[in-house]
Amino acid sequence: MDLLSNLSLGFATALSLQNLLYAFTGCLLGTLIGVLPGLGPVATMSMLLPATFALPPTSALIMLAGIYYGAQYGGSTTAILVKLPGESSSVVTVLDGHEMARRGRAGIALTTAAVGSFFAGTVGTLVIAAFAVPLASVALKFGPPEYFSLMVVGLIGSVVLASGSVLKAIAMVVLGLALGLVGTDTQSGVERFTFEADELVDGLNFVAITMGVFGLAEIIANLEKQGPVASEVTRVSTLFPTRQDWRRMCPAILRGTGIGSTLGIFPGGGPVISSLTSYLVERRVSKNPGEFGKGAIEGVAGPESANNAAAQISFIPMLTLGIPSNIVMAMMAGAMMMHSIQPSPQVMTRNPDLFWGLIASMWIGNVMLLVLNLPLVGIWVKFLTIPYRFLYPAIIVFCCVGVFSVNNMVFDIYQAAFWGVVGYAFLKLRLEPAPMLLGLVLGPMMEENFRRALVLSRGDFHIFVSTPLACVFLGLAVLLLIVLASPALRKKREKAFHEED
Amino acid sequence: MKKMLAGLLCLCALVASGPIHAQEYPTRPIRYLVPWGAGGITDTISRLYNERVSAILGQPIVHEYRPGAAGRIGTGELGRAAPDGYTIGMVNAGQLTIHPNLYARLPYDPDRSFVVLGMMGMSPMALAVPVSSPVRSVADLRALSQRRSLNFGTAGIAGPHHLAVELLRKTGVTGVPVHYRGGGGEIMAAMTNGALDANFDTVYQQNIFRTDGRYRILAVTSRERMPQIPDVPTFAEVGHPEINLETFYATAAPSAVPAPILAKLVAAYAQAAQAPEIVAWLREMALTNVHLSPAELAQYIREWRERWRVVIEEQNIRVQ
Numbered sequence: 001m002d003l004l005s006n007l008s009l010g011f012a013t014a015l016s017l018q019n020l021l022y023a024f025t026g027c028l029l030g031t032l033i034g035v036l037p038g039l040g041p042v043a044t045m046s047m048l049l050p051a052t053f054a055l056p057p058t059s060a061l062i063m064l065a066g067i068y069y070g071a072q073y074g075g076s077t078t079a080i081l082v083k084l085p086g087e088s089s090s091v092v093t094v095l096d097g098h099e100m101a102r103r104g105r106a107g108i109a110l111t112t113a114a115v116g117s118f119f120a121g122t123v124g125t126l127v128i129a130a131f132a133v134p135l136a137s138v139a140l141k142f143g144p145p146e147y148f149s150l151m152v153v154g155l156i157g158s159v160v161l162a163s164g165s166v167l168k169a170i171a172m173v174v175l176g177l178a179l180g181l182v183g184t185d186t187q188s189g190v191e192r193f194t195f196e197a198d199e200l201v202d203g204l205n206f207v208a209i210t211m212g213v214f215g216l217a218e219i220i221a222n223l224e225k226q227g228p229v230a231s232e233v234t235r236v237s238t239l240f241p242t243r244q245d246w247r248r249m250c251p252a253i254l255r256g257t258g259i260g261s262t263l264g265i266f267p268g269g270g271p272v273i274s275s276l277t278s279y280l281v282e283r284r285v286s287k288n289p290g291e292f293g294k295g296a297i298e299g300v301a302g303p304e305s306a307n308n309a310a311a312q313i314s315f316i317p318m319l320t321l322g323i324p325s326n327i328v329m330a331m332m333a334g335a336m337m338m339h340s341i342q343p344s345p346q347v348m349t350r351n352p353d354l355f356w357g358l359i360a361s362m363w364i365g366n367v368m369l370l371v372l373n374l375p376l377v378g379i380w381v382k383f384l385t386i387p388y389r390f391l392y393p394a395i396i397v398f399c400c401v402g403v404f405s406v407n408n409m410v411f412d413i414y415q416a417a418f419w420g421v422v423g424y425a426f427l428k429l430r431l432e433p434a435p436m437l438l439g440l441v442l443g444p445m446m447e448e449n450f451r452r453a454l455v456l457s458r459g460d461f462h463i464f465v466s467t468p469l470a471c472v473f474l475g476l477a478v479l480l481l482i483v484l485a486s487p488a489l490r491k492k493r494e495k496a497f498h499e500e501d
Numbered sequence: 502m503k504k505m506l507a508g509l510l511c512l513c514a515l516v517a518s519g520p521i522h523a524q525e526y527p528t529r530p531i532r533y534l535v536p537w538g539a540g541g542i543t544d545t546i547s548r549l550y551n552e553r554v555s556a557i558l559g560q561p562i563v564h565e566y567r568p569g570a571a572g573r574i575g576t577g578e579l580g581r582a583a584p585d586g587y588t589i590g591m592v593n594a595g596q597l598t599i600h601p602n603l604y605a606r607l608p609y610d611p612d613r614s615f616v617v618l619g620m621m622g623m624s625p626m627a628l629a630v631p632v633s634s635p636v637r638s639v640a641d642l643r644a645l646s647q648r649r650s651l652n653f654g655t656a657g658i659a660g661p662h663h664l665a666v667e668l669l670r671k672t673g674v675t676g677v678p679v680h681y682r683g684g685g686g687e688i689m690a691a692m693t694n695g696a697l698d699a700n701f702d703t704v705y706q707q708n709i710f711r712t713d714g715r716y717r718i719l720a721v722t723s724r725e726r727m728p729q730i731p732d733v734p735t736f737a738e739v740g741h742p743e744i745n746l747e748t749f750y751a752t753a754a755p756s757a758v759p760a761p762i763l764a765k766l767v768a769a770y771a772q773a774a775q776a777p778e779i780v781a782w783l784r785e786m787a788l789t790n791v792h793l794s795p796a797e798l799a800q801y802i803r804e805w806r807e808r809w810r811v812v813i814e815e816q817n818i819r820v821q
Contacts, residue, residue, distance in 0.1 A: 042538075046539030046566065053548075053552070140694060143691055143694060143696050144696075184820075186680050186682055187680050190820065198570040198608060199570075199574065201569065323686030327538065334541055334544055338545055340781075342709055344709045344713065407566075407569055408565060409567075456679055456696055
């Protein structure tokens with residue numbers, strides 16, 4: 001009953017004309033910047049933060065939240081069309097999404113992503129409304145041993161992810177781990193592999209590397225082709241999924257939503273781990289795993305639902321505990337502080353209209369995004385017919401702007417250029433960059449929590465099996481390893497691999 | 502190309518015209534470098550001040566974020582900027598008072614690169630334990646630390662939260678500092694589930710978790726009790742006057758900025774600090790502020806640098 005009255009208060013707040021307008025503005029802006037490769041919600045929100053000074057706090061937060069999940073929708077668009085993951089959470093979408101586009105199914109892939117995101121967003125909103133408080137207490141159970149074991153699962157999982165040779169995948173994960181070592185060590189403060197450059201003290205820039213190995217490398221590779229380069233992706237048959245597509249994507253969306261709603265609660269890697277896990281699960285349960293990496297619709301539907309659910313759920317730690325779980329949440333917390341509202345557990349009782357209004361606006365925003373995005377699918381797909389000589393320079397410019405906007409550092413653009421060359425070499429050697437990027441994201445978190453756990457236990461390794469949660473994750477990791485090494489799977493992989501050749 | 506050249510020439514002319522017309526300053530927007538990312542208290546406090554300062558000076562103030570290397574990258578850029586009053590920025594305790602004692606090589610000279618022109622807020626810290634802990638006072642914590650080895654959460658090695666833990670050894674409270682990246686949520690989780698025994702953080706942050714029923718605050722590092730938590734004693738009151746610490750948020754300009762321009766900026770920031778909204782906001786955020794002239798600020802920074810030097814050398818803290 002309480003929930004109903006709270007939700008009706010929320011909808012009453014969110015459905016006021018002014019707040020609807022701000023939600024729409026936020027969603028529209030978010031979609032646009034999400035589509036521009038590299039330009040993320042962080043840069044946009046920081047530019048708009050001063051404008052929110054004059055607004056009532058609820059409207060300000062509704063608009064900022066709209067930018068955030070609007071960008072989540074838009075981010076998959078570039079991943080699918082031009083193979084550029086806008087954020088770490090859409091790295092996985094590239095694998096099958098872009099393959100679908102190459103097979104003339106770009107419209108279907110985009111529709112799938114939009115529908116999956118909408119469904120996951122709706123469920124995510126309901127989960128926040130109903131279970132925010134109990135879920136927050138689960139997050140508190142997570143200490144260094146639990147994080148460490150979760151990261152181990154993620155890393156082993158990222159090997160299973162690769163479609164080519166296992167050996168190459170392992171090599172790429174290890175390379176990612178090694179690259180993750182660059183920067184300051186959290187426990188000792190020693191600067192590792194920084195070569196006295198302050199720009200490297202905080203580690204390599206993930207966005208720059210992603211733009212390099214996916215975007216720039218792809219462009220270099222395409223320049224090799226002789227003659228009038230017609231886009232491979234122009235044959236767009238249909239925009240809307242067939243009955244068979246629906247049958248395949250619906251269960252994947254359901255599973256992805258479940259995974260995202262569960263894993264999204266953990267601060268740090270929520271959306272990344274969720275989309276990765278979802279991809280692995282889809283591949284495992286699929287009747288034809290050989291299709292993965294070659295345009296399997298489940299490979300888009302699952303991860304896209306999972307990362308959107310997780311993005312929504314990541315509001316929980318901020319709203320219920322006062323803990324921002326990522327930079328975007330920190331900006332939201334900043335917007336609240338400007339209006340003298342403490343981002344803390346008391347928000348729910350002291351400003352119920354803000355709390356429930358924001359939650360209601362998330363669902364309204366998801367509806368708006370669906371309405372906004374489905375008609376846009378046709379337009380986005382038209383972008384693929386733009387001749388490369390116009391499209392490529394534009395992509396490069398946006399990549400540079402996006403990379404620069406992360407830290408406002410020119411050095412990062414050089415990083416992107418360097419990784420573009422490396423990425424081209426990867427393409428030539430048929431090495432997949434996705435496992436490397438996941439190693440780069442998960443590795444530092446794993447190392448940090450490993451060290452921290454051992455400091456807490458004074459060097460006693462038993463800490464890693466001292467809690468049931470950590471044991472469960474480590475058990476899962478062992479299971480994954482067995483699956484990876486099992487002859488049945490290896491055979492299946494090899495078969496799939498040969499079909500490709 | 503021609504257009505670009507013309508543009509460049511105009512830009513040069515603009516830059517050159519800055520110092521000449523000091524009495525008309527400012528005639529164009531001012532760049533404000535924040536050596537941290539957007540969001541968070543560093544962003545919020547500078548925006549609140551600059552909204553007023555911009556109204557006083559009659560020109561917009563544009564924020565630029567230069568995060569990286571715990572503020573050293575942005576602070577280095579501020580030190581290298583043209584000293585025409587059109588680039589100013591935030592400086593903090595870390596870059597000016599702590600890092601010079603830790604790093605042989607800095608992208609700025611903490612004494613000569615800047616003139617600190619206004620204090621925006623000083624932030625005392627509070628020592629807290631989980632509410633489930635039997636510890637009720639600093640003396641209790643000392644007794645516990647003699648029975649078993651304690652874990653203290655910090656928001657990063659050699660940051661103020663860590664150095665406070667090191668300074669606490671003087672009171673006989675010893676423990677192992679466990680470093681978290683940026684602190685916040687993970688420290689709170691670790692305090693709640695019992696992995697950590699105590700931590701230092703800003704009074705504002707600790708008070709959030711105190712109101713929430715998670716933390717018990719043992720003492721504050723300010724000279725006087727904080728109005729937000731009037732029942733919590735200062736360290737001096739419980740017999741440890743040497744534990745008196747604060748970090749700060751201040752605005753600085755490159756040191757060669759002309760005196761008339763500097764005077765205008767000093768006056769503008771001093772006036773903004775008096776605005777009732779700012780005073781109320783600082784109180785809400787558990788920050789203190791007193792007016793200090795640039796000469797007093799330089800003295801303040803030198804004193805703090807010396808104090809941190811002693812702590813860092815006595816506890817033999819190294820990062821390189």
